[in-house]
Amino acid sequence: MKTLADIFLHTLKDVYYAENAIVKALPNVAKAAQDAKLKEAAEKHLEETKGQIEILKKVFKSIGKSAEGEKCDAIEGLIKETDGLIKEASGTALNAGLLAACQAVEHYEISRYGSLREWAKQLGHEEAHTLLSEILDQEKATNNKLTNLAISSINKP
Numbered sequence: 040m041k042t043l044a045d046i047f048l049h050t051l052k053d054v055y056y057a058e059n060a061i062v063k064a065l066p067n068v069a070k071a072a073q074d075a076k077l078k079e080a081a082e083k084h085l086e087e088t089k090g091q092i093e094i095l096k097k098v099f100k101s102i103g104k105s106a107e108g109e110k111c112d113a114i115e116g117l118i119k120e121t122d123g124l125i126k127e128a129s130g131t132a133l134n135a136g137l138l139a140a141c142q143a144v145e146h147y148e149i150s151r152y153g154s155l156r157e158w159a160k161q162l163g164h165e166e167a168h169t170l171l172s173e174i175l176d177q178e179k180a181t182n183n184k185l186t187n188l189a190i191s192s193i194n195k196p
Contacts, residue, residue, distance in 0.1 A: 047158040056108030071125040074134045101166040145182040
């Protein structure tokens with residue numbers, strides 16, 4: 040990679056792979072969650088993530104490229120860590136750990152979409168900029184919901 044266009048396309052493929060991996064991983068999180076609100080949040084985010092994949096397909100189309108993923112080591116690591124947590128933790132520790140794991144994924148996505156959005160603007164990809172802004176806003180909203188869920192679960196009597 041030598042140009043901004045190169046890193047933009049590489050990162051776009053990276054997040055496309057990541058979102059597809061998240062779709063496969065979220066049902067395990069929802070199943071493992073012992074807190075009803077956390078389970079519901081995981082299930083809702085699964086549907087939102089499927090929608091984000093569709094938006095990403097539009098981003099690829101808007102820049103004249105086919106939608107394809109490129110292995111994302113970061114998301115693979117976060118999913119592996121979450122799977123380990125599901126096997127090793129229980130009770131309050133499991134729910135707290137799952138919340139933290141979900142937020143780690145959100146923070147990764149916020150970082151990636153923030154960069155992609157700005158790069159799209161620099162490259163003159165206005166439609167991609169708008170679409171990536173939409174996903175970024177969704178990721179930020181999900182992170183805020185998880186933060187509020189974490190605070191409410193900690194403050195339970």
